Amino acid sequence: MNRPQRCRLRAGLLTLALCGTMLAFAGTASADVAPPEPQLYGEEVGTPGSGFVPAPDGEGENINGGALMLAAYGVFWVLILGYVGTLASRARRDSAEMGALKRQVTDLEDRLDEIEKGA
C-alpha cells in the first residue's frame, strides 16, 4: 500500500470512528427515553379512563398511510433502478478499459518481439 492510499485509509477509519462515537452517544441518550407505546387502533380517543384529551374542534393528527406506502415503494424502486444503472455504467466503463488495455498490451508485445527478432 503506498503513502496516499495509507493516508486515505487512515482518514476513512478516523471518520468511521468519529461516526461510531457519535452514534454510541446518540444510542446512550435515546436508551434513557422509553419508547412510545404502540398506537391502539379502533379505540375512541378520550374514552373514560383512557387519560387522553380530545383535540380542539376534532382536529387531530391525520397520518396519510397511502403517501407513506407510496414513499416506501418509491424508495424501493429508486434504490433498485439506481443500483442497476450504476452497475450498467461500471460494466460499460470496465469493458471499454479492458478492451483498450488488451490492445495496448498486445501492440506493445508485438512491437517488442519484432525489435528483438531484428536485433
Next chain:
Amino acid sequence: MGTSSDKSRFDWLVAWAAVTAVGMCVALYLVFAYAPVEATMGIVQKIFYFHVPSAIAAYVAFTVSCVASAVYLVRGNARADVWARAGAEVGVIFCTMVLISGPLWGRKAWGAFWTGEPRLMLTLVLWLTFVAYLVVRRVGGPGEMTRRICAALAILGVVDIPLVRYSVQRWRGNHPRVITKGGSGISDEMEVALLAAFVVTLLLMVCLMAVRVRIGSAEVESDVLHRRLARVRRRQDALARGSLN
C-alpha cells in the same frame, strides 16, 4: 469480456433478469390486487410485503459476504474476495430499503419514525458495519491489508444478524411477530402475496449479486492486465537501455 464463456454467462443473467421482472409484476399484482387491505393499519401495511423479504435478502447477502470473506482469509482466493464485496454491496442496498421502509410504516403503526427499539438499533448497527466495509474498500484501494481488514469486518458484522433476529423475543420491543413457529398470523391471501414477494426479492438479490460478481471479476482481470502492461513496459525500457549501450 467478449469470450464465448462470458457470452453464455450473459445470456444466463438476461434470462434470470427476465424471470425476476415477470415475477416482480406478479408479486405486485398479488400485493395490491389479491391480498386484502389490513383492518387496523390500512393501506400502509402493504409495506410489509417488501419490508420483510428485503430484510431476509440483506441477511442472505451479508452471510454470503461473511462466508466468502472467511474463504479469502484462509485461502487468499481473489474470487472469494469478489463474492465478499458483491455480498456486502447488495446487502447494503437491501438493508437501506429496510431502514427506510420500516420507519415509514412505523410512523403510521407506532406514531413515530424511529424509536430506540432493539431490533431497529441492531439493524442500524448491521447497516453501518457493512457501510464501513464499503467505505474502507473504497478509500483503502486494492491492497492486501484493506482486503483483510474488510474480510474481518464482514465476519464481525454477520454476528449481529442472530441478534437482530432474536431481539424481539429476548428484549422488549414494539416489532410485531407475524411469522412464528406456530404459523403466520395473517390471512391466506396475504400469505400467498408475502410468499411471492419473498421469492421475487431473493431472485432480484441473486441477479444483482451475479452482475456485481461479473463486474468484480472483470476488475480482477483488469488488474492482471495492468500488471502485464507494467512488465511489458519494463521489457521495453530494458531494450531501450540495451540499444543505447
